Amino acid sequence: MNFSGIIAACLAGAAALKAVYDVATPSVVPLLPPGAKPDGGFASLCVKCGKCIEACPYQALHAAGAEAGAFAGAPCIDAREQACRLCADFPCIKACPTGALEDVASKADVRMGVAVINEETCLSFQGMRCEVCYRVCPLIDEAITIDYRKREGDSLHALFAPIIDEERCVGCGLCVERCVVSDPAPAIRIKPMNEE
Numbered sequence: 001m002n003f004s005g006i007i008a009a010c011l012a013g014a015a016a017l018k019a020v021y022d023v024a025t026p027s028v029v030p031l032l033p034p035g036a037k038p039d040g041g042f043a044s045l046c047v048k049c050g051k052c053i054e055a056c057p058y059q060a061l062h063a064a065g066a067e068a069g070a071f072a073g074a075p076c077i078d079a080r081e082q083a084c085r086l087c088a089d090f091p092c093i094k095a096c097p098t099g100a101l102e103d104v105a106s107k108a109d110v111r112m113g114v115a116v117i118n119e120e121t122c123l124s125f126q127g128m129r130c131e132v133c134y135r136v137c138p139l140i141d142e143a144i145t146i147d148y149r150k151r152e153g154d155s156l157h158a159l160f161a162p163i164i165d166e167e168r169c170v171g172c173g174l175c176v177e178r179c180v181v182s183d184p185a186p187a188i189r190i191k192p193m194n195e196e
């Protein structure tokens with residue numbers, strides 16, 4: 001093989017490696033259903049059969065798109081569209097034939113992700129009364145509380161700031177679904193458990 005042949009082979013190899021890397025590394029990390037096994041267990045067990053998607057009475061689950069890399073085709077949740085309702089009997093988990101979704105004892109034991117508030121856009125952090133995320137949370141006063149701090153440098157006005165307890169938030173996404181801020185994005189998002 002001449003020099004240009006070697007260069008061409010190297011470039012082809014690099015392109016192939018990049019393609020593999022792009023598939024394995026999603027540009028959008030999906031929010032997986034409740035009970036998804038942690039530490040790569042879900043990815044190795046889910047056969048993308050869609051039985052959990054069919055079983056969800058709220059249509060909260062859909063198949064992830066190509067942007068999800070290796071998770072493409074696996075069940076995921078777009079919390080802004082339709083959050084998980086943490087059904088008492090978890091039909092999604094019951095429908096899973098492979099154990100990719102494993103039993104959880106109660107809704108408080110679910111660990112899909114953690115809510116993260118953008119203090120720059122959250123109305124409550126700007127001194128307005130909102131607290132919608134707080135009121136819709138199925139784990140109100142556990143996963144989310146209101147901190148009645150005084151506004152910095154303002155002795156007259158209180159700040160009613162929603163605060164997430166990272167240990168107790170289950171990542172259901174109801175707060176995201178209902179956030180009244182939308183431009184350019186909701187003031188709260190879910191950081192999925194499988195996100196770095």
Ligand code: SF4
Binds near residue numbers: 033034061084085091
């Ligand atoms: S817990 Fe209920 S709402 Fe949530 S994904 Fe499972 S079936 Fe759907």
Ligand code: SF4
Binds near residue numbers: 096099
């Ligand atoms: S039922 Fe289980 S194996 Fe099938 S798509 Fe859902 S999580 Fe994957």
Ligand code: SF4
Binds near residue numbers: 139144169174176
């Ligand atoms: S994701 Fe939001 S609504 Fe769900 S438990 Fe966490 S704070 Fe509450």
